[in-house]
Amino acid sequence: xxxxxxxxxxxxxxxxxxxxxxxxxxxxxxxxxxxxxxxxxxxxxxxxxxxxxxxxxxxxxxxxxxxxxxxxxxxxxxxxxxxxxxxxxxxxxxxxxxxxxxxxxxxxxxxxxxxxxxxxxxxxxxxxxxxxxxxxxxxxxxxxxxxxxxxxxxxxxxxxxxxxxxxxxxxxxxxxxxxxxxxxxxxxxxxxxxxxxxxxxxxxxxxxxxxxxxxxxxxxxxxxxxxxxxxxxxxxxxxxxxxxxxxxxxxxxxxxxxxxxxxxxxxxxxxxxxxxxxxxxxxxxxxxxxxxxxxxxxxxxxxxxxxxxxxxxxxxxxxxxxxxxxxxxxxxxxxxxxxxxxxxxxxxxxxxxxxxxxxxxxxxxxxxxxxxxxxxxxxxxxxxxxxxxxxxxxxxxxxxxxxxxxxxxxxxxxxxxxxxxxxxxxxxx
Numbered sequence: 015x016x017x018x019x020x021x022x023x024x025x026x027x028x029x030x031x032x033x034x035x036x037x038x039x040x041x042x043x044x045x046x047x048x049x050x051x052x053x054x055x056x057x058x059x060x061x062x063x064x065x066x067x068x069x070x071x072x073x074x075x076x077x078x079x080x081x082x083x084x085x086x087x088x089x090x091x092x093x094x095x096x097x098x099x100x101x102x103x104x105x106x107x108x109x110x111x112x113x114x115x116x117x118x119x120x121x122x123x124x125x126x127x128x129x130x131x132x133x134x135x136x137x138x139x140x141x142x143x144x145x146x147x148x149x150x151x152x153x154x155x156x157x158x159x160x161x162x163x164x165x166x167x168x169x170x171x172x173x174x175x176x177x178x179x180x181x182x183x184x185x186x187x188x189x190x191x192x193x194x195x196x197x198x199x200x201x202x203x204x205x206x207x208x209x210x211x212x213x214x215x216x217x218x219x220x221x222x223x224x225x226x227x228x229x230x231x232x233x234x235x236x237x238x239x240x241x242x243x244x245x246x247x248x249x250x251x252x253x254x255x256x257x258x259x260x261x262x263x264x265x266x267x268x269x270x271x272x273x274x275x276x277x278x279x280x281x282x283x284x285x286x287x288x289x290x291x292x293x294x295x296x297x298x299x300x301x302x303x304x305x306x307x308x309x310x311x312x313x314x315x316x317x318x319x320x321x322x323x324x325x326x327x328x329x330x331x332x333x334x335x336x337x338x339x340x341x342x343x344x345x346x347x348x349x350x351x352x353x354x355x356x357x358x359x360x361x362x363x364x365x366x367x368x369x370x371x372x373x374x375x376x377x378x379x380x381x382x383x384x385x386x387x388x389x390x391x392x393x394x395x396x397x398x399x400x401x402x403x404x405x406x407x408x409x410x411x412x413x414x415x416x417x418x419x420x421x422x423x424x425x426x427x428x429x430x431x432x433x434x435x436x437x438x439x440x441x442x443x
Contacts, residue, residue, distance in 0.1 A: 037432045369404055
């Protein structure tokens, strides 16, 4: 039976059932296993840090897949790798899909890599189904999404979209003092030797769709194989410093203490209480906590801790930030506090035109695809400023990610890839 979808008024009839049927679970599984060997760990995880040898090997493997697709491989100045499939109207802006290949030091096999490989399989399925592209179609692997080696992350997409400057990004250093620019030049030299063409930054795109594992528990809890992402939470990072007075632990009475640790604990409790919401949409995390002078028999005179605050609505984020400022101006166990903003990223809402297209396509394929908001950063957070952007999530077991035990079900990956392939067809017709 044929399923007909019309995205644009001049869009021909598309047999999306045939496109979905052309997605090969065997090919996708083989690709996932192959890429997992680049930086594979003995515990089943992956260590493929941005621009290291394993990351470069994974890029070269991806580039090798271009010829079978009738695609041209290219790389830009920040190392983003593209496989470009021409359309019948080559002057039109391309539809783009993809994600990233770098991992955490003790990461899993699917974070990022699944989005690249699902995109690769979607391109193959369109070719096998005999689908004729009107618009060009591209697959991209973005550089340094994780930020595990060079911080901050999402370097490739941010530089591509003009959110960050290339020269400043090249100066980022890893823990060994190696700068990103040096590692990038080594990688680019290998790609040059392989005959990969160079391309400019900020090339126009008609649309971008990124498939990714959820990295959370919602889809698994709801028994859904795939979800449509409405947007990405905003985030504010802070550093809090609580200052007291050091003194002897054994001789100083409680009433005369200005214990920075006691003050920090009281403030941290108040901050956490301020973020409590019945809907459980606020995300509040204290990820680092440092006590000084760090002596077992000395009352701490200074404590520093971090705050990661996230919410999908700008107004709620601003209100909580104002509350945090008020709390930090109070005295805690006789100690004073300072709150320093470190960074802020506004919440992102994906355009309803694209989320509706994903909804439509899922419905036509008989796929249940609930909506959800991403709590984690993705390259799509920058692409949304460059072109219409959307995301597809599939579940991961127990919501676990950034860990060797990260796991997905192949059937879910196939369903996500089917939705991706059919949606790309609508966008490229």
